[in-house]
Amino acid sequence: FAVRHRVDEIVVEDGRAVGVRGATLVPCDLDRGVSSPREETGTFEFRGGAVLVSSGGIGGNPDLVRRYWPSDRLGDAPGDLILGVPEHVDGRMLEISGTAGANLINRDRMWHYTEGVANFAPIWPSHAIRIIPGPSTLWLDATGARMPVPLFPGFHTTASVEAIRRTGYDHSWFILDSAIAEKEFVLSGSEQNPEMTDKVVKKFLSRAKKGLPPSVGEFAEKGVDWVVADSLEELVTGMNELVREGEPELEVEKVREFVLAMDGQMDNPFAKDAQVQAIHNSRRVLTDKLTRIAKPHKLLADSGVGSGSAAGSGGPLIAVKVHLMTRKTLGGIETTLDSQCLRPDGEPFPGLYAAGEVAGFGGGGVHGYNSLEGTFLGGCIFSGMKAGRAMAREV
Structure with a gap:
């Protein structure tokens, strides 16, 4: 575990994910309920045999929720949203994964x-x-x-x-x-x-x-x-x-x-x-x-x-x-049945995996447009298990 380390980039070499880069942040011992500072103190890079993205959805970022709000199904995007998840569930890793070459699908599927x-x-x-x-x-x-x-x-x-x-x-x-x-x-x-x-x-x-x-x-x-x-x-x-x-x-x-x-x-x-x-x-x-x-x-x-x-x-x-x-993000990174990320052309992304809400609880949207409260945790556990087993075989 590396606390106060913020990932800003997935390192890709020869088409394969080999690590992450980002910034170290100033130490913080503030009480909970207070936004932690984002002042940078340096940079870092970690490398490994595979990279697993498991960073949650977009519910902590109301601007992103409104950007992908399904107006055709749920009416115009709301101006006033209160947050049902921590503010660090901000969708940054979805955008970073997309920039690295992962395919993002079903962005309009959400559960609030x-x-x-x-x-x-x-x-x-x-x-x-x-x-x-x-x-x-x-x-x-x-x-x-x-x-x-x-x-x-x-x-x-x-x-x-x-x-x-x-x-x-x-x-x-x-x-x-x-x-x-x-x-x-x-x-x-x-x-x-x-x-x-x-x-x-x-x-x-x-x-x-x-x-x-x-x-x-x-x-x-x-x-x-x-x-x-x-x-x-x-x-x-x-x-x-x-x-x-x-x-x-x-x-x-x-x-x-x-x-x-x-x-x-x-x-x-x-x-x-x-x-x-x-x-x-x-x-x-x-x-x-x-x-x-x-x-x-x-x-x-x-x-x-x-x-x-x-x-x-x-x-x-x-x-x-x-x-x-705000609460759940039902779309995200498209993956194989082994939780390996897919590229926009449908081919597997070597070395890159996604599990949990960042992958729509499995595959990039296993629930469809609706869900049932109490069924989300299962997708997190199952997609994480599939990713872990596949990464162990690969590494």
Whole structure:
């Protein structure tokens, strides 16, 4: 391992990758969450029998994300993106590999989230956290209209990104209450889930107890995108305080209309609201019913026509302004089945290999235009294994 060494070039001799060159950077002991300096102190060159590129995607570089954004499929590129990966995931090695002669394909394939929120305790600059929601949260777009069926929270990521971008804005709104948040909100990242990552059964079972998990409670208290209120009027007022210049303010009566429409179906065992049906269906799984999906209930205490202001039995109302958040790069360096890089003419690039996200998790885009959360790690491990075995044979 060579820390504070930045690769700027893949060394190619007689058509074969034989090493890398770059700059050494000034030593750094800054706290995390702060950009490290890029002052150069010298140069270096490392050589070897083969070179493996495994540098990740482009999610830390919003300008590059916008350059390759698939406007034909997901609408115009967003102006406001928060970062779901560290800033060093900047796509530099993709461009450097392309300059060396590797073929880059499927650059418009990407996987971003709709449920990003600013982190009050960032680990890296612009560090955002994703809310992993359950089905009970009411989801409104930036204008205050309900998201189209079947785009309920957590259902279809790429289709939701498209629906949000079609509004012309880069954010949307979650509306729920404490009872829903305590059961259904999970925050992405190991630091946000100590009850899981500490591997202590007692802590894990604590999620079944009443009350917000500590990490969610901290975000509700300290997060800049969160509003907690005892009435719908107070909630919408708080939401409008988060609206930036050029973004639409919300109308309390319009929001009330959608809240009451969903509330009115909660006591109906033959509910016609598709989201309420999804809630009941999700609770048919016993483990989800006990630990993941809130008991169906109304958000407002009085859900009669022309009324409905105070929070209901589920506790204080919560609104979250959720943003488009960068995450995965689904295209990249084209490779063989042994993770060896290909040239633009389709011939293997001697000595050069790529694995993980920089190769689209395998081959240059193994997932296609869509994917499924939880399937990315497998491509990293498999493409890395294939590269390691092939490099061992070659060297």
